[in-house]
Amino acid sequence: MAFTVSANFAIAADGKISSDPHRPSGWTSAQDHQRLLELRRNADAIIVGRGTLCADNMSLTVPNQARQPLRCVVSRHGNFSGDEKIFHSHGGDIHLLVTDASSSDFTRDGVTLHFGNLTDFFHELHRDQGAQHIHCEGGGMLLRDLLDHDLLDTLHLTWAAHTLFGGTNAPTISGLADGKFSPSRHFSLVEMIESGADGEIFLTYQRNDLTK
Numbered sequence: 001m002a003f004t005v006s007a008n009f010a011i012a013a014d015g016k017i018s019s020d021p022h023r024p025s026g027w028t029s030a031q032d033h034q035r036l037l038e039l040r041r042n043a044d045a046i047i048v049g050r051g052t053l054c055a056d057n058m059s060l061t062v063p064n065q066a067r068q069p070l071r072c073v074v075s076r077h078g079n080f081s082g083d084e085k086i087f088h089s090h091g092g093d094i095h096l097l098v099t100d101a102s103s104s105d106f107t108r109d110g111v112t113l114h115f116g117n118l119t120d121f122f123h124e125l126h127r128d129q130g131a132q133h134i135h136c137e138g139g140g141m142l143l144r145d146l147l148d149h150d151l152l153d154t155l156h157l158t159w160a161a162h163t164l165f166g167g168t169n170a171p172t173i174s175g176l177a178d179g180k181f182s183p184s185r186h187f188s189l190v191e192m193i194e195s196g197a198d199g200e201i202f203l204t205y206q207r208n209d210l211t212k
């Protein structure tokens with residue numbers, strides 16, 4: 001495949017990425033925030049699920065950089081209100097993927113709507129927008145779909161074991177405990193550095209099978 005796909009998550013000691021599915025997780029430290037921005041800087045396109053876009057009130061921009069990545073959001077039905085911060089902030093072009101409907105009434109200047117599945121969408125971003133590196137910032141439901149479509153090459157984690165997000169219903173990086181996940185995916189550790197924040201480590205894993 002001609003493009004690469006990465007993802008970045010902060011994980012608490014209980015394996016959770018948030019206290020509650022709808023509560024913003026925030027950054028686990030100032031260093032974690034810096035790391036998020038660094039990873040964003042290297043991306044041609046950033047992608048998030050609508051849940052994360054809204055929970056974390058995201059604009060998906062890179063500060064102090066002329067070249068802005070494409071800003072992509074996934075939703076099943078495209079139920080955007082138009083009040084979301086992303087539509088009111090300057091940044092890269094916005095591409096919305098709607099997976100479970102073939103049309104939507106939602107229109108905004110500078111926003112392109114796509115219909116279909118993640119794999120086809122990524123190919124469109126590569127073919128039509130020149131995206132070589134697509135970077136996912138969550139949430140769990142979206143990462144689960146990236147894994148199900150076997151799209152993920154690199155996984156960046158902030159291991160923030162100084163925190164317990166907690167809650168049985170809190171999401172993990174592969175979504176809620178709502179069903180089967182097969183087959184297992186295997187990655188190898190390629191980098192491990194201390195974040196500089198007490199008790200926090202940045203980890204980077206690369207998929208073992210690079211023949212996707």
Ligand SMILES: NC(=O)c1ccc[n+]([C@@H]2O[C@H](COP(=O)([O-])OP(=O)(O)OC[C@H]3O[C@@H](n4cnc5c(N)ncnc54)[C@H](OP(=O)(O)O)[C@@H]3O)[C@@H](O)[C@H]2O)c1
Binds near residue numbers: 021049077
């Ligand atoms: N710790 C971290 O690093 C981190 C990172 C990201 C998010 N979070 C936290 O995680 C929580 C959100 O988790 P989540 O699992 O609910 O997030 P999510 O995947 O961002 O959001 C779920 C929603 O996004 C849309 N969506 C996601 N994947 C889709 C797919 N493959 N196809 C179609 N639509 C898709 C759907 O929107 P529709 O309802 O419109 O269909 C779905 O309801 C928040 O609390 C956030 O703060 C933490």
